[in-house]
Amino acid sequence: MKKEYLLLPAGFMWMGVGIMLTIMAFRWLATASHPLPLAATGITAGVFVYRFGFLNIAQKNIDRIEALPGKRCFFSFMTLKSYILVIFMMTLGITLRHSAIPREWLSIIYNGIGLGLALSGIRYFKSYLRLRPLRF
DSSP: OOGGGGHHHHHHHHHHHHHHHHHHHHHHHTTOSSHHHHHHHHHHHHHHHIIIIIHHHHHHHHHHHHHOOSOOOGGGGSOHHHHHHHHHHHHHHHHHHTSSSOHHHHHHHHHHHHHHHHHHHHHHHHHHHHHSOOOO
């Protein structure tokens, strides 16, 4: 697989997980007594998570993918360390969902992480389009 194509599964993974988490958060907010302050807090957190956390991580991963020599395996869009981190984050998310923390409060975390991931996913697609511009 050409290395520029590795940007697509990475982008879809970041964007897909981000959208999934954000949808879960807004479903929880649909039953909250005061959803707007919680939603606004989560969205604000998401912008901060994107700008001061995931943006740098995504860019380092994009730079790593672009520097890969030759054709690579489909699964090399992430490093082994990243796969381990994903397993840890999934476990943490499942643990939080099954904890006694009210879902309304969890929605702030899920919105923050979800929006940060989704916005970072866009960065992968922009990098892909820079390497392989659309031709009409």
